[in-house]
Amino acid sequence: MSTTSTGNTGSTNPLLYIVILAFGIAAPFVMPAYIQQVSFLWIFILFALTWDLQGGQMGYNSFGNIVFFGTGMYVSASTQVALYFDLGAWNESGGENTFIHATDEYFIGLAAGLVLSGIVAAALAAFLGSGILGLRGQYFAICTLGLSVAAGEIAAGIDLIGAGSGMSTPVWPDAADSVIERGTFFYILCFMLAVATFIACKYLYSGRFGMVLNAIRDDEDKAEAMGIHTTRYKALSWTISAFFLGISGAIMGNIIGFIDPVDVAFTGATFGVWMVLMAILGGKGTLWGPVLGAAIFHIMQELFWTYFLGWQRVALGLLIILIVVFLPQGILGSLREHFPEWFGHRLEPVAVEDEK
Amino acid sequence: MKNKAILEVCNSSKSFGGVIANHNISLTVPEGEIVGLIGPNGSGKTTLFNTIVGTHPLDNGEVYFEGQEISSLRVPEIARLGMLRTFQQTRIYGGMTGVQNMRISSPLIHDSNFSTMFSGLPPEVDERSDELLEFVGLYEKRNLMSGDLSFGQQKLLEFAMALMNEPKLLLLDEPTAGINPTLINGLIDRLKLANEKFGITLFVIEHNMRVVMNLADSIYCLAHGEMLAHGLPDEIQNDQKVIDAYLGAS
Known part of the structure; x- marks a missing residue:
């Protein structure tokens, strides 16, 4: 791990990128049976990265980022359906789907859904952010927690999108199988989106945007006193996270095929909490921490499901406790604390030894 | 007067x-x-x-x-x-290095529209930051986490940041x-x-x-x-x- 860099300092070994990209490209061929798990891994990495954009880099612990995920899911599914059919009639027909999308309708609808889900989720974040990002610390956390709970309840009350009984997404057209299989198609979307999110984060952290977020995290009053437009950066950071989360929601909705307002879309108790844990496990406030954390968390989670069936929630809960107690700084955070020189925090040039 | x-x-x-x-x-x-x-x-x-x-x-x-x-x-x-103020209880960005503390204090940050928010900072900023760190005697420690500096050094860093802001x-x-x-x-x-x-x-x-x-x-x-x-x-x-x-x- 010593070759990976964190945050704004140091440089990353290019070999790491090659290995990860090779894994991403080879995965559907090498382990086709696990294609959905690996798809989820990419989405989890996206979760952790986008959460860290506020929670780690900016110091605003959000428990409400799942709202944008669920919003994207619903926006995309609704767009895909409403472009060709009557949305109300679609949802009334329930699971017994009498409407079938033609191949071109399916893919055009999906493309429109993906784009719109990102835009709507981002707009929602900009709107919410301009209001509640004025709250600090635990008040922000509680407020976003409320948002994530409320969002599920609100979605469960809207008949147009299926209310509490949920909504099914358009069925994959069989004709498309001759070109690409369903699982592979969505795997590629997940992979590309995760890579795009990573590149976006890396770019943001390399310039003034990342520095301003860090300044807000370390001392927001000081940042204001230095004349920084803190509100603008805070709202934009949330908007960017929401954009990627919205698209990831759109893809997840289509992978799962059925959107339940509380169990699939606005899953505050699972995905909503996991995105926080994954970022903390890997090391919040670092670029690679969330990636590492998501990978470890996802593997552990799958192992628990396989080997501790029936006790998997208990094992996961135990893991969460262990993370918070023993690795509050996360893996990369602890490494940085104990080996600061690996991350470029060293005296240079060697100065006269004086009080430290 | x-x-x-x-x-x-x-x-x-x-x-x-x-x-x-x-x-x-x-x-x-x-x-x-x-x-x-x-x-x-x-x-x-x-x-x-x-x-x-x-x-x-x-x-x-x-x-x-x-x-x-x-x-x-x-x-x-x-x-x-x-018009800038420093604080009685010294305030610096403890989770960032000295250099980053200086760069973020550049007056260029005041100009934040959609094109500049996502860009980097020109090399003049680094030159100025090095000069001022030298000026307050913190140049050798510029890559240390500023939260790890002693109180007096943090005060000096805060002063340098204020100067950086022109x-x-x-x-x-x-x-x-x-x-x-x-x-x-x-x-x-x-x-x-x-x-x-x-x-x-x-x-x-x-x-x-x-x-x-x-x-x-x-x-x-x-x-x-x-x-x-x-x-x-x-x-x-x-x-x-x-x-x-x-x-x-x-």
Whole structure:
């Protein structure tokens, strides 16, 4: 791990990128049976990265980022359906789907859904952010927690999108199988989106945007006193996270095929909490921490499901406790604390030894 | 007063509940000078700073910066006009390195629209940052986490960050508090140099009499939220009211 860099300092070994990209490209061929798990891994990495954009880099612990995920899911599914059919009639027909999308309708609808889900989720974040990002610390956390709970309840009350009984997404057209299989198609979307999110984060952290977020995290009053437009950066950071989360929601909705307002879309108790844990496990406030954390968390989670069936929630809960107690700084955070020189925090040039 | 006023406070008052922290304070800071502000603990010095830079809204009175009324502006807006303050409890970005602390303090950050927010900073910023870190003697430690620096070093870093921001007027809240006495002389020299070389007007709250008498061109003295005296350092030093306020005579 010593070759990976964190945050704004140091440089990353290019070999790491090659290995990860090779894994991403080879995965559907090498382990086709696990294609959905690996798809989820990419989405989890996206979760952790986008959460860290506020929670780690900016110091605003959000428990409400799942709202944008669920919003994207619903926006995309609704767009895909409403472009060709009557949305109300679609949802009334329930699971017994009498409407079938033609191949071109399916893919055009999906493309429109993906784009719109990102835009709507981002707009929602900009709107919410301009209001509640004025709250600090635990008040922000509680407020976003409320948002994530409320969002599920609100979605469960809207008949147009299926209310509490949920909504099914358009069925994959069989004709498309001759070109690409369903699982592979969505795997590629997940992979590309995760890579795009990573590149976006890396770019943001390399310039003034990342520095301003860090300044807000370390001392927001000081940042204001230095004349920084803190509100603008805070709202934009949330908007960017929401954009990627919205698209990831759109893809997840289509992978799962059925959107339940509380169990699939606005899953505050699972995905909503996991995105926080994954970022903390890997090391919040670092670029690679969330990636590492998501990978470890996802593997552990799958192992628990396989080997501790029936006790998997208990094992996961135990893991969460262990993370918070023993690795509050996360893996990369602890490494940085104990080996600061690996991350470029060293005296240079060697100065006269004086009080430290 | 030979120079025109850069900062003018007229009849400023501020109370918190029943506590009158400032009452009808008026003062003038002439451009290019170093003005000191002294007063016993609790006399309202920091409150005055907070009202000037916009942290606390004024109850009444006006504040003019370069002739512009600023008492209704918010903290970051005032900072962008070129009036900056440092904090009594030193405030730096502890989770960032010294270099990052400096870069983020560049006045270029004030310009934040969609095109500049996502861009980097030009190399001049790094050059300037290196110069100023050298100026305060922290160049060797520029890549350490600034939260790991000693208190005195953090104070110096905060000062360097303020200079990096290229303010016209710098309000310093007890710049020498908690600093090792041998470092204080160096700091006084640097404050004077910043005033002469970079042309920054300084308005300094200071408890250390030796420092303020050495540094300031003129001094204001606050007591119990009221302006007690104003004059040259010598006059203030021998002013019976000031001596009484400090020694607690009735």
